[in-house]
Amino acid sequence: HGKKKAVVYEFMDHVGDEWMSKVEAVACDMNSDFEEAFKERYPKLDIVYDRFHIIKNFNDKVVSEIRKDEQKRLAEEGTPGAAKVLKNSRYILMSKRSTLVQKDENARQGKLVSVPGEIFNKPEIRAHGDNESWYDELLEENRLFFTIDIVKDLLDQAYSSNDEVEMCVKLEYIIDICIETENSHFKWFARLLQRHLSGIYSFAKHRISTGKLEGINNKIKTERRKGYGYPDDEYFFLRLMELSRKKP
Template identity: 25%
Template sequence: MSTCNDIRNLIDIQDENITFLPGCVTYGEYKGKPCKYISGELTYEPTHCTKCGIKNENYIIFKNGKQESRITLPMIGIARSFLKLKKQRFFCKACQCSLTAKTSIIEKNCHISNQSKAMIVIKSTEARSVKSLSNDCSVSWHTVQREINKVAQSTKSHHQALPENLSFDEFKYAKGLMAFEYINAETGDILDILGARTSRIIKNHFISNYSLNDRRHVKTITIDMNAGYVNVIKEIFPRASIIIDRFHLVQLINRAMTKTRIKVMNRLKRVNNEDMKKYRRLKKYWRLLQKNELKLKTTEYTYYPLFGQRLEKSIVEEMLAYDPELKANYQLYQRLLKAINMRQFETLKVILEERSSPLISSYMRTSLKTLRKHLPYIKNSFIYPYNNGRIEGINNKIKVLSKVAYGYRNFYNYKKRIMIHFKFKPIETNLIKKSRYKVA
């Protein structure tokens, strides 16, 4: 009876010693759930005894029955799939030992195929929970975590050398706990993740893993306005220029403007119908007050509820006329925004050194004080092209990973999953090819 090569291609088996006969696919149950069984046979003529090493001459090794094993395969269709493989047994006359035929589709003393393990690694690069991965791959969640741990060893940081441009940031991984990460600012590669962001832990990490010469090699480090990072960088990176991310500068004054608008808006929340109308307008069209005034539409009329057919610029001018404090803070906000966007450091410096008007809110005064404190590092952000855009994007993906997994109790398991998610995604095809030719 001829063998069926289509089955071998379907389940991606490259071992030619395994044969399948027509009608080898049957349906049954496993642990009360429907499944699919594929029956096959593994046999060949051994060249030597794997126990004593003697060559197979003059029939010193002969066939001695078969042993059936159940091997877990990747799911085919909607049912779990298993390979019922009858392995040839051999007996060696020289050492009086029994041998079992070996195959490259599984490792020794294992019933999970290499294809299933490769599928676990491929799917673990997606933002999915471990339980979801175990269901898709027809294995337990312990097996999924074990394979993640095994593959994560190849992503382990070796701390060989530091790039010239770094980027620091943190993310929340549990209630009240923050993790610290640093990446290559040019390529976006994650270099390492620490379980805390305290100055002591960060300092000990860099001093113990990198020599002083390596740390002197670093030219720039991009951070947000976390004062703790500034002190640590000065101590362990003597030649690095600190860059304050421009996004956080805009965010700082943007929030100050928002709080000022809310303060003015709440003052107008009265019984008076005219004041209530102003309140509703400020609440509904807050985005126009946050928008760069150079981008406001000045020629295109549009219908706006509560205003009618108007220009964006005229709407902003009318809302600013409601309160002198709102107008003063808006004008200062726009001056700061223009200086930051145009990278005009001297202009920004002049604005910060000016004596503040009594109409400037306490929120905006606090923001100005913070900007003056970080002024030397803000200057670097205007000189160098680096920012925290890459690391902020990485953090967003990390947060999605945490949400779909419903959080991680173990930080090191979380770190391994992050490393696999970011470092193994481009080589999924290589993982599939490697699993085909993996020798047990």
């Protein structure tokens, strides 16, 4: 109950040393308390920082912030039209090229995105195209956006590697690129990678994530909403245990 080191100690006491001796690596977010607690008891454990949290940090703290900065700069320079174009480009800049290609294909096929509704006079909405061409246009017009594309591609390459040294080299290359931009958001991401480097490239060896845990968290949130909150924690945990059991 809670997020402090004591929770991890209680867990390790509960499962015991024999059980923990078989554990090779632990996947976690960048909560330093959890990492320190595991390492204090079992120094040989590898810590693997979850890929989702790395990418989310890049999208939220780099892509999104740079887009806002560029939008503000264009507005101040007296080009509100160009600034307005950037306003709706957040998800385009965050998406992989393969995703944009798929969206364009959906548009060519006339895929339905939202069905019409009579009660609220809701119109039919179909997938719109020109996503990839818009993305290419953004890259051509802005050096920082082009660098975002390079870093996204290099992160994909790094996470596809099965060799720790190879992944580490690619991550260090990303760090160098981010520093060379002299942009504060890129430099922040470079420091993030530097501080957590060993925990990031250890993914190449263990290839584990917190995906299953995030799924369980969503189950917990859904169960809590269904009951409008539970004042009795023990009863709530019993409900979660029952929810998690494999049904015959």
